[in-house]
Amino acid sequence: MFEDIPVDVGLVHEGERIRKSDMQFELGGPKVAEKFELVRLKPAEEIESGAIHIIGPDIDELEEGKSHPFGIVIEIAGPELEENLEGVIERRIHEYSNYIEGFMHLNQRYDIWIRLSRKSFKKGLTSFRFIGMAMQELFRNELPIIQEIQITFITDPEEIKPLHAEAMAVYEARDARARGLSDEDVDVFYGCALCQSFAPTHVCVVTPQRYANCGAISWFDGRAAARIDPKGPIFPIEKGECVDPNTGEYTGVNESAKKRSMGEVDRIYLYSGFGYPHTSCGCFEAIAFYIPEVEGYGIVHRGFRDLAVNGLPFSTMADSTAGGRQIDGFHGISIEYMRSRKFLQADGGYEAVVWIPEEIKERLKDYIPESVFGAIATEKDATTIDELKAFLMQQNHPVVTQWTEVAEEPEETAVITAGELPITTGGFRILLKNARIYADKVIIQPIQPKKPGRGEKQ
Numbered sequence: 001m002f003e004d005i006p007v008d009v010g011l012v013h014e015g016e017r018i019r020k021s022d023m024q025f026e027l028g029g030p031k032v033a034e035k036f037e038l039v040r041l042k043p044a045e046e047i048e049s050g051a052i053h054i055i056g057p058d059i060d061e062l063e064e065g066k067s068h069p070f071g072i073v074i075e076i077a078g079p080e081l082e083e084n085l086e087g088v089i090e091r092r093i094h095e096y097s098n099y100i101e102g103f104m105h106l107n108q109r110y111d112i113w114i115r116l117s118r119k120s121f122k123k124g125l126t127s128f129r130f131i132g133m134a135m136q137e138l139f140r141n142e143l144p145i146i147q148e149i150q151i152t153f154i155t156d157p158e159e160i161k162p163l164h165a166e167a168m169a170v171y172e173a174r175d176a177r178a179r180g181l182s183d184e185d186v187d188v189f190y191g192c193a194l195c196q197s198f199a200p201t202h203v204c205v206v207t208p209q210r211y212a213n214c215g216a217i218s219w220f221d222g223r224a225a226a227r228i229d230p231k232g233p234i235f236p237i238e239k240g241e242c243v244d245p246n247t248g249e250y251t252g253v254n255e256s257a258k259k260r261s262m263g264e265v266d267r268i269y270l271y272s273g274f275g276y277p278h279t280s281c282g283c284f285e286a287i288a289f290y291i292p293e294v295e296g297y298g299i300v301h302r303g304f305r306d307l308a309v310n311g312l313p314f315s316t317m318a319d320s321t322a323g324g325r326q327i328d329g330f331h332g333i334s335i336e337y338m339r340s341r342k343f344l345q346a347d348g349g350y351e352a353v354v355w356i357p358e359e360i361k362e363r364l365k366d367y368i369p370e371s372v373f374g375a376i377a378t379e380k381d382a383t384t385i386d387e388l389k390a391f392l393m394q395q396n397h398p399v400v401t402q403w404t405e406v407a408e409e410p411e412e413t414a415v416i417t418a419g420e421l422p423i424t425t426g427g428f429r430i431l432l433k434n435a436r437i438y439a440d441k442v443i444i445q446p447i448q449p450k451k452p453g454r455g456e457k458q
Contacts, residue, residue: 006124007101009134015197018104024121025062027070029113034160036110036167037072039090044077049148052132056156060126071154071163078147087174088225091216095194096138107283108216109171111302128153145228175336178218181208189237190222191256195281201264202279202324205253209342210270213284215334247272247346272346273331280332282322289317290329293385294392296354296399309355309388339367351398355388
């Protein structure tokens with residue numbers, strides 16, 4: 001099927017990681033403002049079936065080692081296709097791209113991040129036409145309701161700007177259509193396992209009021225996907241009994257999570273970042289991270305380039321959040337979920353949020369309660385925990401009422417000798433699992449062996 005493509009194409013390559021030192025270049029990613037992928041349904045007569053267009057430099061013309069603006073527009077036609085399937089089919093770009101040897105695709109929509117390996121480039125993967133050929137074959141074989149397809153790749157920095165703006169408008173219109181339905185209105189949720197190649201124990205639960213972590217799949221998208229591809233990666237989840245409406249725990253969700261994670265995850269709270277928080281893959285749009293010093297949540301999104309108020313960049317916190325794990329206080333979320341009335345409901349919702357980058361706060365201004373909007377800090381108000389504390393007190397944020405004065409206690413020192421720790425050649429190995437540690441200072445000092453006195457054995 002892929003004889004004309006110079007690299008291997010198959011499921012075996014899904015989950016492949018390409019490190020910066022091994023890449024030819026990257027497309028999109030955090031250093032690039034304009035990047036997107038978009039699927040549009042068109043009348044068959046408007047599609048040049050099988051065509052692959054390239055607007056801007058091709059692969060062999062892009063500068064090595066650099067990050068480049070990038071867009072993918074896939075236009076499709078077929079009598080069984082409906083407009084509400086665009087987002088579902090669009091999400092498959094992630095899956096099919098990762099079947100191509102040496103072509104790593106991360107994230108979705110306006111957050112795509114792609115790397116081409118130097119090894120595949122040297123094998124002859126020197127044109128987007130090969131990428132387009134592979135994707136067209138995969139779409140046609142996996143989703144036969146697509147009868148006509150053409151793909152356009154955009155790398156020209158000027159040409160991509162208006163197309164990027166158009167894509168953003170399409171995403172917003174889709175999201176707006178999905179708002180209004182509540183979790184209580186339906187008997188079925190949907191699960192998405194598209195990211196299990198990167199996070200084997202992660203299963204995304206999609207409800208009317210909890211978008212997929214990637215921000216690309218709504219409950220309506222899940223329903224459509226499950227209907228057109230019953231054996232595909234998006235599947236129905238019977239809600240079952242509601243164990244706790246506040247945390248959002250359902251027996252059906254728990255049973256599905258246990259089955260799909262091979263027993264690693266057996267309970268999920270849909271509306272809390274503590275206890276049994278929803279697992280995170282790696283494609284999440286943002287992270288809700290708990291700040292114990294102020295007893296509230298910060299939010300940082302993938303596009304935020306500076307350090308968050310806790311002194312950590314998005315990438316570091318993403319490493320602590322991803323992988324299909326349940327980590328108290330580190331919670332992968334979508335921007336659309338932040339518009340939900342059930343957003344972190346069990347933890348206090350927006351009354352528990354203390355810091356958000358200004359860009360996201362502005363995007364969500366119509367959804368953050370007016371009573372707390374001005375009391376939530378941005379990077380312009382606070383860049384350190386001390387500045388955040390002062391701001392929250394000045395604005396009388398709701399979390400301040402939870403603070404209690406703690407009398408200073410004498411400094412305590414814990415002494416651990418080398419004999420109490422596993423030792424490896426050349427130093428120490430300390431293993432901490434499921435631990436939460438707070439310390440103002442940690443000092444590790446080598447202990448010099450006592451010199452034997454006169455008459456003692458050497």
